[in-house]
Amino acid sequence: MTSIARPTESSVINDRLIQRLGELGISAAMVDASGVCLPLGDLHPIERMILQSPAFRATVARMWLQLVERSGEAVAVWPGVYFVPLPSKRRRRSSSVPNRQVSVAILCGEDLLDSEHMLLLCDQNKLDVRAALQRIDRTSLLSASEIRRMALCMGWMKQDSVELDRRVHELQAMSQHLAESYEELSLMYKLSSNMMVNQTPNSFLSYACLELQQVVGLRWMVLQIADHSDTLCVLAGQSFSAGSLPTSKRSLKKVGLQLIDELASSGEPVVIDDLTKLNIPGLPDLANHLLVVPLVRDGVPFGLIFGADKLDDSHISSIDSKLCSSLASTMSIFLQNAMLYEDMQSMFLGTLHALTSSIDAKDSYTHGHSERVALISRKLAQAVGLDEATCERVYIAGLVHDVGKIGVPEQVLCKPGRLTFEEFELIKQHPEIGARILQDIRQMHDLIPGVLYHHERWDGNGYPHRLSGGDIPLFGRVIGLADAFDAMSTNRTYRRALKHEDVMVEIRRCAGTQFDPDMAAVFLNLDFEPFFEMVQTHQAAHDHDVKPETSE
Amino acid sequence: MDRNKPIILVVDDETHIVHVVSLKLTRAGYQVIPAEDGEEALELALEHCPDVVITDFQMPIMNGLELCIEMRQHELTANTPVLMLTARGFGLDDDQLSQTNIVEVLSKPFSPREILSRVEKLLNIDSGVTVIS
Numbered sequence: 187m188t189s190i191a192r193p194t195e196s197s198v199i200n201d202r203l204i205q206r207l208g209e210l211g212i213s214a215a216m217v218d219a220s221g222v223c224l225p226l227g228d229l230h231p232i233e234r235m236i237l238q239s240p241a242f243r244a245t246v247a248r249m250w251l252q253l254v255e256r257s258g259e260a261v262a263v264w265p266g267v268y269f270v271p272l273p274s275k276r277r278r279r280s281s282s283v284p285n286r287q288v289s290v291a292i293l294c295g296e297d298l299l300d301s302e303h304m305l306l307l308c309d310q311n312k313l314d315v316r317a318a319l320q321r322i323d324r325t326s327l328l329s330a331s332e333i334r335r336m337a338l339c340m341g342w343m344k345q346d347s348v349e350l351d352r353r354v355h356e357l358q359a360m361s362q363h364l365a366e367s368y369e370e371l372s373l374m375y376k377l378s379s380n381m382m383v384n385q386t387p388n389s390f391l392s393y394a395c396l397e398l399q400q401v402v403g404l405r406w407m408v409l410q411i412a413d414h415s416d417t418l419c420v421l422a423g424q425s426f427s428a429g430s431l432p433t434s435k436r437s438l439k440k441v442g443l444q445l446i447d448e449l450a451s452s453g454e455p456v457v458i459d460d461l462t463k464l465n466i467p468g469l470p471d472l473a474n475h476l477l478v479v480p481l482v483r484d485g486v487p488f489g490l491i492f493g494a495d496k497l498d499d500s501h502i503s504s505i506d507s508k509l510c511s512s513l514a515s516t517m518s519i520f521l522q523n524a525m526l527y528e529d530m531q532s533m534f535l536g537t538l539h540a541l542t543s544s545i546d547a548k549d550s551y552t553h554g555h556s557e558r559v560a561l562i563s564r565k566l567a568q569a570v571g572l573d574e575a576t577c578e579r580v581y582i583a584g585l586v587h588d589v590g591k592i593g594v595p596e597q598v599l600c601k602p603g604r605l606t607f608e609e610f611e612l613i614k615q616h617p618e619i620g621a622r623i624l625q626d627i628r629q630m631h632d633l634i635p636g637v638l639y640h641h642e643r644w645d646g647n648g649y650p651h652r653l654s655g656g657d658i659p660l661f662g663r664v665i666g667l668a669d670a671f672d673a674m675s676t677n678r679t680y681r682r683a684l685k686h687e688d689v690m691v692e693i694r695r696c697a698g699t700q701f702d703p704d705m706a707a708v709f710l711n712l713d714f715e716p717f718f719e720m721v722q723t724h725q726a727a728h729d730h731d732v733k734p735e736t737s738e
Numbered sequence: 739m740d741r742n743k744p745i746i747l748v749v750d751d752e753t754h755i756v757h758v759v760s761l762k763l764t765r766a767g768y769q770v771i772p773a774e775d776g777e778e779a780l781e782l783a784l785e786h787c788p789d790v791v792i793t794d795f796q797m798p799i800m801n802g803l804e805l806c807i808e809m810r811q812h813e814l815t816a817n818t819p820v821l822m823l824t825a826r827g828f829g830l831d832d833d834q835l836s837q838t839n840i841v842e843v844l845s846k847p848f849s850p851r852e853i854l855s856r857v858e859k860l861l862n863i864d865s866g867v868t869v870i871s
Contacts, residue, residue, distance in 0.1 A: 357757065360757075361757040361758050361761040364754060364758045365758045365762055365850045368849060368850055369851055371847040372847050372848055372852070373849070375847060400851065401849070401851065
């Protein structure tokens, strides 16, 4: 297998070179500046004698600088004894201090046998020169030209090895950068696809905080929104956290708010290595290093992200802080949009409430009716298992279901007692009037079935279109049931409110004739507590409105 | 191959992807066998019996799906779990998946960190199974 991306040191190159030389029958040694030569692997007997010779060592020490500088070239230490310096441990480019050790290949040539050094060696080892010369395997000795060629090859091997080593390192560094970029890209992708979903700011921020803590690899991370932030009133003072927290969320929030006061105004991300400088009590116990990234909107800081210590104990890098700060700007944009959306939404709902209560106000007995129908409709929609977005639409449809009453004369709407046929015909027009009103508002088209069909009956005897059973749109069935429930449960011009038990009996009785039987079954099990609370609130508000008139 | 360390076969014709995934895995202590296409990967899989295979879908000669179907046919690799990397928006249908041991399809750009955590999860969950087989 071709091994890739394995950590490669210069020592690995050396080991590889020395192993290859060994296979060629060439010995190697580690030499230091004092001339001491330690064999790397096996030596020939004659080489052992040479390396142990004090005279040889003295020569090596004298030639030390040559050995360091002429890496990859054959250096004749003695006649017939050559050292070819091999690449050694990585040297710093700017370093002027020479290496203290260098590994060398040892090449012995025929010249040695005829030299005075041979005599010296034999003398030192108490050997007879003639016997020694006979015992030496001359085939292992090289000629001068062989040594030159061998040295040249070793030089190439060395250059190639160094080059290979450099490439492997480069490749690793590039893969590392690429891995980081992939991580960032994937994070950004995930976050932006999460932003597309109609998320609440809370769930988005919790999610972003968790993802960021994991991608940057910090022990813990907190996202703190300033408590004075008026533009983000919904989120003011909130904090989100991820990772293994060193203390309670409450304490971290306190730290977060203090950090906002101290650091957020700069608007720039910062890595703090000495936490005692910040003068925030308790902070130095929570972390060694802290990454702080302000959240800024329109140049005004509204919070910050702070996180502590890398999980792998490495230093928090500029890449980490850059990633956090680009994420911080993404968050700011998201929050800005979320706030705009919320503003718009609350204005929309506020307008609807104003509109519907003005309709309800035409008849003092229907005060708050639309709001209660909306409330019960949403509860019913949730109970039958509709998704959250649809339930919200059901709520709004409930709010506007009687908008058509705006086109029905007040004296008919408020008439106590029985209506004439003609008057009832007028009342029966309100679903269609309502549908026509909404027709012009594109964003409310989906609500029309709830408005138009909330007086249809399961048995087909309702109005305006006498639809029956499953032909009645879902919104119409839900709101129709909620509407009937509210009508029975509250006082009307034509009768008093029924008791709750009686209302439930009536709904059960009419399941399958007036109401969708499955839906009625679900309806009977709803929690009506919030409804009755709302009835009381509306009653109190109504009494308050009515009293001044009666006292006059 | 050192059988004490889990072996992961990483297959992609885009070598930079192989490098990125390998770097993450080798640093976490796994042995990585790289391959550039399905055919090479199948040979290596049968030779080394990797613990997990991570493969790209679109490759020359033999694509990732063909590789997985082939692996399923051989006793040695029939139960090897596979993580598949695909271009975003590209999905495999249930019928295709049922012919393979693909446990998860991850779309590019993937997070190397997530791949590592998936591999760790797979090896923990499957350790019992590997011992039996």
